[in-house]
Amino acid sequence: MKGRQIILDHIQGREAAALMVDGHLDDFLIDGDAPRPGTIYRAIADRPVKGQGGMFLKSPDGTVFLRQVKGLAPGQALLVQVTGYSEPGKAIPVTQKLLFKSRYAIVTPEAPGLNISRSIRDEDERNRLLEIAHDIAGDTSFGLILRSACDAAEREDIAEDISAMLSLADKAMTESEGPAATIAQGDGPHLTAWRDWSDSAEIVTEQGGFEATGVLDTLEDAQGPHITLGGGAGMFVEPTRALVAVDINTGGDTSPAAGLKANMASARLLPRALRVRGLGGQIVLDLAPMPKKERRAFESALRAAFRKDVIDTTLVGWTPLGHYELQRKNARPALREVLT
Incomplete structure (x- = not known):
């Protein structure tokens, strides 16, 4: 189906919202188990983290972590806001810059x-x-x-x-x-969709909308690692405990330009793949073989793709082994952890 659709529904008892663009799942929001980004706490300073310039704080939802702290004494109350989702076993990230x-x-x-x-x-x-x-x-x-x-x-x-x-x-x-107290709850998926997906779109709010519009099928594909790039090429997006590994392969195409074509296709599709899967943190790209002279063109395509993305992503650069590294905000719960 051509055009934009915003589908508001529930899945496995969780509030969720999907953005379909020309029949493809372009973005997906779902409630996780952790506090929603945007939640505001009155937190109590607990203990500093030496060498990192940060401090652990006590909140109604457990320990949170505030970076770049100066002049904050243990026991002091302050307002902070949840900025994203934490990695397993880590404190919830917060900021004093309320929005x-x-x-x-x-x-x-x-x-x-x-x-x-x-x-x-x-x-x-x-x-x-x-x-x-x-x-x-x-x-x-x-x-x-x-x-x-x-x-x-x-x-x-x-x-x-x-x-x-x-x-x-x-x-x-x-x-x-x-x-310590919760001052305001962060927006849920339905309200976030209304807030951030402001371009013209058909709105579907009927129960069962995910099944009727094909969202469930695309979510099933998104829970797997493989993404087709065309021409036999493919990209595997696989989260590990330490980082997200992205492997780009040319498949059966053995032409001299196969590597560059696969890498350019991956640059265009990677932001959507990460958004839908709810993946962030350290991301390492293992690219298909291509001449070093083509790296600038690939970087330009990658930069253009992430410039349109709604989640903050830093393009870090090349490693000595020829991998490309990104650092991305954990703004969404990981799909594989929520839909189990």
Whole structure:
């Protein structure tokens, strides 16, 4: 099926959302067992980690870890926000830089100022949005970011969103003193889909939507390691305890350009493969053989593919053995651990 579909359903009793683009599963959100990213705690400083500049904190959901801490004493209360999912056996990652994020607006209490998405380039539209922002948030000391979804959106919808996020931020920022507590829950898959998948799409909310639209079949494929690249080539994406290994093979194609073609195809498909599988952390690519002179073209294709991705990924570079390394935020629960 051509076009975009957003399917909101449940699977194995878990809330989930799927984004289908031209019949392919482009993104998938599902509730994990760990606290949702975006959850805000009043946490209690516990003990520093020497040599790493971080500190373990006590929260209602167990131990969390805060990086780059200065001047924080054990027993001190502070507000922190969950930034992603932790690896098995590790503490939940958190930050002190709180974000209150919705479809149209992001409120940043610690970073004052007004910003509009750079993707909105029309000056008249930017002036319209500035007027709305000043009318609703002109007196606040909080920062405000207007997202790309504001482009051509109704004034009332944008104003309501800004007001709701400002109210939530104002309430949360008054909760900094006291014992460990959960101040706000992170958004679930359905709300996150509404918030982040803002491009025009058909919305399917009926029970059984995953089966009717073919999502269950694509999820079954996604739980396996193999991804077809075309022309007989393939890519295997396999998580281990330490890292995610990606192996690219040319298959039966023995032509001189086979390696480059397979590697370029893998660069285009890798962000989607990682998103759908919920994989992050250290990622090592074992590429198909290609001349060193083609590395720059491969890097450019990889950079362009991840530039469009919604999850922060750092392209680290080449190893002495010719592997390529990435570092990716653990923003999703691993599909293989959730759907067992």
